[in-house]
Amino acid sequence: MRAGAEEAREELVRRIGSSEIVFLLAGLGGGTGSALLPLLTRDLRARGTLAVPVAFLPFHIELESNPDRRSNALGALSELEEMGGLLLALSNEKLRRFESLPMARVLQARNAYLHGLVESLVDMVEHPSQLNVDLASLKSHLAQSGVSTLLLSEEHISEPERLVHTALTDTLLDFELSENPSALVHVDGGSNLTLGTVDRVWRAMRRRLGEPRRMLVGTRTHPEPRHVVRLTAVVGGLRPRSVRDALVPLRAPPA
Ligand SMILES: Nc1nc2c(ncn2[C@@H]2O[C@H](COP(=O)(O)OP(=O)(O)OP(=O)(O)O)[C@@H](O)[C@H]2O)c(=O)[nH]1
Ligand SMILES: [Mg+2]
CATH class of the missing domain: 3.40.50.1440 (Tubulin/FtsZ, GTPase domain)
Structure with a gap:
């Protein structure tokens, strides 16, 4: 094979x-x-x-x-x-x-x-934005981050903390955070997106990851106002071998 x-x-x-x-x-x-x-x-x-x-x-x-x-x-x-x-x-x-x-x-x-x-990762690097994350900065972030996963969430603009919570918990992906995580946080919203909202997303992610040393932020706003903000996050430094835990069968075989 x-x-x-x-x-x-x-x-x-x-x-x-x-x-x-x-x-x-x-x-x-x-x-x-x-x-x-x-x-x-x-x-x-x-x-x-x-x-x-x-x-x-x-x-x-x-x-x-x-x-x-x-x-x-x-x-x-x-x-x-x-x-x-x-x-x-x-x-x-x-x-x-x-x-x-x-x-x-x-x-x-x-x-x-x-x-x-797929769409949100491509969107993030393809279109220039205010705080820009391009392909080169994404690659260099990844190169220093170990195993990383891609998370996505959308919430009402009044709920920046919830946006982070949803991204980290409501996912079909398997991953486990390590003691030494990193994050790239990209916030996408309408013309009504404020710096204050971006700051709350950033702080919520920092808190949830235990104040990581390496974090990168990007934002993009669209010309029209939007009620919804979208978070695309690349969270890295995952616990090595974490994904394998998903392969543990329901009834563990005798050791
Ligand atoms: N999500 C998803 N999983 C699939 C699909 N097809 C197969 N799988 C999963 O992928 C596993 C591997 O599929 P296989 O067909 O055995 O693998 P293969 O890579 O084609 O390898 P060989 O058939 O051995 O040459 C299966 O055990 C399923 O759990 C699919 O369309 N969607
Ligand atoms: Mg097959």
Whole structure:
């Protein structure tokens, strides 16, 4: 499988061309995706592309019935964690909180959520703004941040603290903060967005992360007033191997 992946990797890198930001989606646990995701991420980053691996982790029932799935997924995650940079991990298991809803709707909602993450990251670096975060500053932030995740939230403009709370808690992503986190905070709002509101978002994030040493802020305002503000945050320095905890089966095997 690894040999097949090596071959596919060259073809894929060629097809990706000169894109500056590439999101790579794979369901881990099988052979192909688990082998290719770390390889492609490494290849693309080596040539300066901002490669964002998005790893779907198998359902626990899949892990219980097939131990190989677990080791394939763990192997791929370890490689990705060792590389650092952005790593978005979404356990399929987390979708169980919507288990009474029709599956098609749940998957649609998850796709929309991912779409939102992609869009907000690209938006943040693509359009110049007042306090600008461009691709170069994002890359240099990531290079110093270890494993990082991308968080997104939207709230009414009167609730800047809630915006931070939602971003850190209401997410389908798996991650765990370390003792030494960092954050890039980008606030996007209408013409009525004030410095005071941005400051409250910033302070709330600082408090929640335990006064990290490294924080970067960006803002953008749109020409029309908006009731809603959006937060895009890149939170880094995640606890190493944290994502793997999502792979713990419901009934732990005897030690
Ligand atoms: N979220 C999501 N997860 C998926 C999807 N398809 C597969 N998965 C998950 O990804 C895992 C790996 O899928 P596989 O088809 O076994 O992996 P593969 O990379 O194709 O590898 P091989 O089939 O072994 O070559 C599965 O156990 C599922 O949990 C999908 O469309 N969406
Ligand atoms: Mg397959």
